[in-house]
Amino acid sequence: MASRIFFSICSTALLFIFSISHAYNANSKTVDLDKACNSTLYVDYCKSVFKSNVSLTMHDYSRISVSKSLSAAKKFLQLVESHLKNRQASMTTIQALEDCQLVAGLNVDFLLESSVTINATDTLSLVVIDHVQTQLSATITNHDSCLDSLNATASGQSVKNDLYSSLTDGTKLHSISLAFFVGGWVYTSNTGKVQKEGRKALQASLCQALVNVTVIVNQDGSGNFTTISDAIAAAPNNTNGGNGYFQIHVVEGVYQEYVTIGKNKKYIMIVGDGINRTVITGNRSVGGGSTTFGSATLG
The missing domain is CATH 1.20.140.40 (Invertase/pectin methylesterase inhibitor family protein)
Incomplete structure (x- = not known):
């Protein structure tokens, strides 16, 4: 099953950390x-x-x-x-x-x-x-x-x-x-255009998201951690995001692990080296006794 990615540099999933002056x-x-x-x-x-x-x-x-x-x-x-x-x-x-x-x-x-x-x-x-x-x-x-x-x-x-x-x-x-x-x-009337334009502006802003700390995951031991799970465990709990994101840079490679981000781990940004370069994989399946939900490698 494909990984469910919840965090990226430019993602609308992160819109809530920004504000816009227009209000209804x-x-x-x-x-x-x-x-x-x-x-x-x-x-x-x-x-x-x-x-x-x-x-x-x-x-x-x-x-x-x-x-x-x-x-x-x-x-x-x-x-x-x-x-x-x-x-x-x-x-x-x-x-x-x-x-x-x-x-x-x-x-x-x-x-x-x-x-x-x-x-x-x-x-x-x-x-x-x-x-x-x-x-x-x-x-x-x-x-x-x-x-x-x-x-x-x-x-x-x-x-x-x-x-x-x-x-x-x-x-x-x-x-x-x-x-x-x-x-x-x-609303779907006159404000629709305003909302669409507002989201475009927010999307552009997200590409400049504030980062507080960056750690590196590399399987060869040259980074701060060798597994993504260890890097997430090291992130502070229940941060408010005021100082920026805890960024985890996952260096190119195939990572055979199941990564779970607990709800107490907030404002975490996971960044890889690109499609088909940084890969998180596993072998869980319904046929093997797992649930579909539990088979995701990142959740």
Whole structure:
């Protein structure tokens, strides 16, 4: 399976560290629940969950939906962790549950940060809008990854059945949260051009990203580390990025390792020597007993 690369010098995934002066004004128009829910993929579910006779702004609907999504994400994480305590589960089921535990934990983090952001103000910069939208989109993808891992297991049907309802409802809630956020903060009219131009400017800025420390990984021992995993382990924990990135330059070569970047390792930039020159590879596969999610060499 191809590696999932999360960090690069010029990547839109890093947009959240920059700011732009343009900001949108509050969306102050009230909308009834039927109209708000009609903007989602799950209209009936939306109406059943929110049950409101009071018209609210899309900002308010967004705040409420993200709060509900966060609550659901926490409950799902607890459910997964309760199943992990079962010592009778097969190894493939445990691997699938560990995948679900990882992505569920990320969802809690993403939704908590998004909730704090949108509850703090009615005015968000383009960069913050883009970041929140990315986080809310990721919660849906993460649920899909968990479901894929569960479906790939050869056993543990009772576990899958127990988690499926929570997974399904969570996906619907996260989708509604994304739709409401888009309706409240992401506009498709006159601001579309401004947002497009703003992202171009941000993309150019990323090529000059501030780097605080650079370490070198080289298998011949001439660098600071011989493995990428050791370099990541040496990076400081929970940095705020104010002083720049911890850059890891991986010298040309084939690195046979599985690299995991923990959520406490922030503002890490991994740079190779180019396509087909710096390669991270492994041999995990579903056929060999791994989950698809767990087969990635970089994650």
